Amino acid sequence: MNLSPCSIFTPVITLMLLLEVRAMAAAAASSHPYCGPLPGSDVDKVQFAMNLEFLEAEYFLYGSMGKGLDKFAPYLTNGGPPPVGGQKADLDELGFHIIQEFAYEEIDHLRAINETVGGIPRPLLNISKENFANIFDQAVGYKLDPPFDAYANTINYYLASYLLPYVGLVGYVGAEPYLVNFTxxxxxxxxxxxxxGQDAVIRALLYERGHLKVPPYDLTVAEFTDKLSQLRNRLAMCGVKDEGVVVPTELGAAGKTETNVLSAGKNSLSYRRNPQEILRIVYGTGDEHVPGGFYPHGGNGRIASSFL
Incomplete structure (x- = not known):
């Protein structure tokens, strides 16, 4: 059945409200000491990204196969501790194959970084359902009852996955202009x-189900993505660089569509974030100096460690 996205969805928030959120984020950015690029070598920048690659690898490995890097590629951990709380998700057949592919891709990414610039130890990671539940509570502004369980079913797992590749990709977009070496x-x-590509797949799968309520909550899939994106904007404190899978038409591609399968800004160009913004998000504290969230002891490598 071929349905127009606009015939299915209405914007999850009004244009006026979204513009208000953007204004608040801009005000927060102007009050924060720094939102620009950080000094560091090419090696430092790539090794910083390994923190995100470890997180994605462990979450996708556990979600699809119930085991992590210690089972599939222990040498890539570089002696870092095993993650906390990983478990196999109750995925449907399509979800299993997609997430399993993502998992093996993340192993390859870690291998490529190790071989090119050398690796860092895997940081302690918290990928427990309780940690995801706390993030979702932060996003909606109250305690969900029952707590959100990232591993309970395919839709929940996709929503939790929405938190991961996008943060890595905007970090790579932010780092690319400041790299020197061709390799x-x-x-x-x-x-x-x-x-x-991973982020686009996740967003497309969520958009397809955007109008559906997420049991047992009175929120749709699209509304959850919007709230998670707003949370990341608030935590990063450097303006709006994140949007849900449905937006008001005025903010869609060329101002022509509510569809927002690919999150992008002016002229449909990718948003970019710098390391301190990313740490504020993945720590869940809004402060690159205060670990928490997915990284109870903080990230590894020179850039992440410099804030601790």
Whole structure:
């Protein structure tokens, strides 16, 4: 059945409200000491990205196969501790094959970085359902009852996955202009291509179900994506660089569509974030100096460690 997206969805928030959110984020950005690029070598920047690659690898490996890097590629952990709370998700057949592919891609990404610039130890990661539940509570502004369970079913797992590749891809877009070496530029461009693809697949799967309520909550899939994106904008404090899978038409591609399968800004160009913004998001604290969230002890590598 071929249905027009606009015949299915209405914007999850009004244009006026979204513009208000953007204004608040801009005000927060102007009050924060720094939103620009950080000094560091090409190696530092690529190794910073490994923190995100470890997170994605462990979440996708556990979600699809119930085991992590210690089972599939232990040497890539570089001696870092095993993650907390990973478990096999109750995925349908399509979801299993997609997430399993993502998992093996993340192993390859870690291998490529190790071989090109050298690796860092895997940081301690919290991928427990309780941690995801806390993030979803932050996003909606109240405690969900029952708590959100990222591993309970395919839709929940896709929604939790919405939190991961996008943060990595905007980090790669942010790093690329400041790289010097041809080899590292090529590596980051190639990593960015696959991370963007993963995010697009997740967003398309969620958009397809955007009008459906997420049991047992009184929120649709699209509304959850909007709230998660707003949370990331608030935590990063450097303006709006994140949008849900449905937006008001005025903010869609060329101002012509509510569909927002690919998150992008003016002229449909990718948003970019710098390391401090990413740490504020993945720590869940809004402060790159205060670990938490997915990284209870903080990230590894020179850039992440410099804030601790």
């Amino acid at each position: 590292t530029k090529g590596l980051v461009a190639s990593l960015l291509g696959v991370e963007s």
